[in-house]
Amino acid sequence: MLEEPKHEARRGLPDLDPPPGKVVMRFAPNPNGPPTLGSARGLVVNAAYVKKYGGRLILRFDDTDPGTKKPLADAYRWYLEDAEWLGFKPDETIYASDRLDRYYEVAESLLQKGKAYYCTCPKDWFKSYRDAGQACKHRDQTREENLQGWKEMLAGNVKEGEGVLRMKTDMNHPNPAIRDWVAFRVIKASHPRVNHKYPVWPTLDFESAVEDHLLGTTHILRGKDLADSEARQRYLYEDLGWKYPHTLLWGKITVHEFGKFSTSMLRKEIEEGKYVGWDDPRLPTHRALRRRGIQPRAIWNFMVQMGLGENDVSASLENLYAENRKLVDPQAHRYFFVADPVPIEVEGLKAKTAKVPLHPDHPETTRTLKTNGTVLLAREDWQGRKPGDRLRLKNLGNIEIKSTQPPRAAFTGEALDKELPIVHWLPQKENLPLKVVTPTGETEGRGEKGIETEVDKVVQFERYGFVRIDSAGEGGVVVAYFTHE
RNA sequence: GCUCCGGUAGUGUAGUUCGGUCAAUCAUUGGGGACUCUCAAUCCCCAGACACGGGUUCGAAUCCCGUCCGGAGCACCA
Missing domain, CATH: 3.90.800.10 (Glutamyl-tRNA Synthetase; Domain 3)
Structure with a gap:
């Protein structure tokens, strides 16, 4: 007999109530700075509902204040690109600044x-x-x-x-x-x-009210900070005999790791040079996350998980990383990266070729590492070792440490000994200079040959973490952006 | 001060509309184990929550009142 599950937990976003037919929804940013994780919520949730119910999805630029919230010419493009990147494919893109005449007409009839x-x-x-x-x-x-x-x-x-x-x-x-x-x-x-x-220029309340009607918006998703807008705008709708859309609100979202931020603040700090650009890995912008190897689908899942509550949420990037890891782990090629390398002279290690799987789930596809007598170990793996200690060089063989002063060891055989600590390594001859950029700084080291072919891909540096290969070539140095563990 | 919201494990959520099936869901996180030539993944086990007080009721996370806490708006910003 089959046990009925006790609870059927709802997955994803709540159903719209009352259940609509096709919907018309819009995401309406002011392009006065780069799209951030905060914008992602609006992009994702609107797109998810339109996907679910069918209908029209509109991207609308509420760029109606060239004074205190001056739009940034580049930001229009960023929103367009990032929306698409995230899976928000607008059926229509509207620029409020193109439509002032319509607003003036409405104003006049109100007058x-x-x-x-x-x-x-x-x-x-x-x-x-x-x-x-x-x-x-x-x-x-x-x-x-x-x-x-x-x-x-x-x-x-x-x-x-x-x-x-x-x-x-x-x-x-x-x-x-x-x-x-x-x-x-x-x-x-x-x-x-x-x-x-x-x-x-119209204020947001006016412009948005008129546009939502003109566009036939059925459901408005907005932040709780705009909760009063509905009460304000309803006067206008009543005056004109229009029907107000359904509204859904969400609370403020704070991400632990980024703390409080605002688009205008970010924009100012970027202009001041506090960050290298809008894709600085310390920033909560889409472009920064993308550069770090966060997959758009991970952001999507993260936002859908968060749902639509009116309570303020304080989310952790851990959850985003977990979503991203699920996406990236099954296909990320594995490589060795040795941070802060220490050359170890290994007696008895002749020229050998190690075949290592590019991915543990697919051992048939391998990369090769050719050794001579000396290998590179990460300082972290070498430090604290004493003569007599034994180590397993992953996929190569075992060594016994002979001396730490001049770092020296002896090769003691290939047979896998599961008792030994496993470390990754690199041949001294064949490797690449490599730099990992993280939100907190940079780590220099050496990487396996072959990494330079993975530009723009997310790979895993074994026992280190996932990174996105950002560039290879210039100056011979490979640059990787740290994604997460 | 005025007007609104909201408070379920460390975090994010389900459940609250129509009280019982909730000794409260799922994910993440943390701990333990299995597997593995990665500190990844996978598998198993464990940990952890209904803000507080009163009331209604046979029965309250769910309804009512109060308290506390958090957030938002009160711009010629979005």
């Missing part, structure tokens, strides 16, 4: 309906009205006055900070964040895509 107004209150002043739940004098202006102000804004006659278009919501709303929020403001800074063409 016509008396649902928005032109306000010239200084922002501190307005804040005190808002906190007190009172309307400022502009709220009751006539339609003509509002339209006139709006026209002045568009004509470029209003200075930054001297006039905005406000949504008319409810000055007594219990949540002050909802009261008469700003829909458009004057920003004269140049925009990387449209330069100085537009003096008036």
Whole structure:
């Protein structure tokens, strides 16, 4: 008799409720810096739902503030590339900065309906009205006055900070964040895509609200920090008779190893030269992770595992590494890398050829190592040994240490003795200079010949860890980026 | 201060909608063992959690109240 499993644990992401037919979802970053692990969540979760239910997937650049959140020309491309890398294949890519005219139209119809107004209150002043739940004098202006102000804004006659278009919501709303929020403001800074063409830009709440409707978005996935947006935007939807999409929120994600970071902070530090670039292995950017040999599928699995909770999560990269190891271990070729090598003269070790499997699961495919009398051992493996100690040189034979001062040993035979500690090694003659770059520094050493053919592949340095071979050639040095153990 | 969220093992989760089948799932991590010419992988075993207090109930992780803790918003940022 078969035992029924007691619990059927749900796998992956929760079902959408109510169960939709086809969905339309979007990921909407502001390209003001490189995509990071944080963006990956949005990319993956949206893509995963569209994959599950079918429908349309949209990548939308919410690049509506050339002032304080100035978009970075390169970042558009980075998002496009990284989205695809992660498996987010957009059916459509939208640039908010291309669509200002549409937003202006909506603004105008709101103005016509008396649902928005032109306000010239200084922002501190307005804040005190808002906190007190009172309307400022502009709220009751006539339609003509509002339209006139709006026209002045568009004509470029209003200075930054001297006039905005406000949504008319409810000055007594219990949540002050909802009261008469700003829909458009004057920003004269140049925009990387449209330069100085537009003096008036919508706020995220406005732009995003309009786009979600225009694009037919069925489900919005957003961070908890944008939780109030729905309440704000619903006023606009009601004014225009639109139907608000379903929303799902997720909490803040912090990764232990990276701590708190923001795109703008990263961007600043990269520009300051604190990091070598946006793919510096210390950074939480996709490009850095990719360079380190993290597979996109590992990030995908990591994010799906995390689910969609509204509680804040503090994840460990260990979990990402575990996912990546599952992907990489079955196919990564094995090589010997000797960090900080010590040459050991081995008496009685004639010219020998060791055949070593490229992968333990496929012993038929081998690489070869040719020895002369001297082998290289990692300092870590050599240190602390005494004369008389015996070691197994993996896939080659056994040695007995004769002296540590001049490092010397004697070859004692090929027969495998399982009692001996196994170490990896390299022939002194045939090897390559090699450098491993890790998030905490660089390790120099020598690597097996053949590694130079694995550029861009993830390999495992036996008893050391997985690395991605970054480059080979220039200066004869092979550069590897450490992935994880 | 005001308005919202949320708190299940070290970490991430399942279960909470419709209380019992939960002496609480899965993964990761840690410990032990097997296997292995890698400190990888694989296999087996073990460890570890319902924030706290009260209430409702025959019965509460699940419902109610309170407390504590954490987070977010209250920008002419996204």
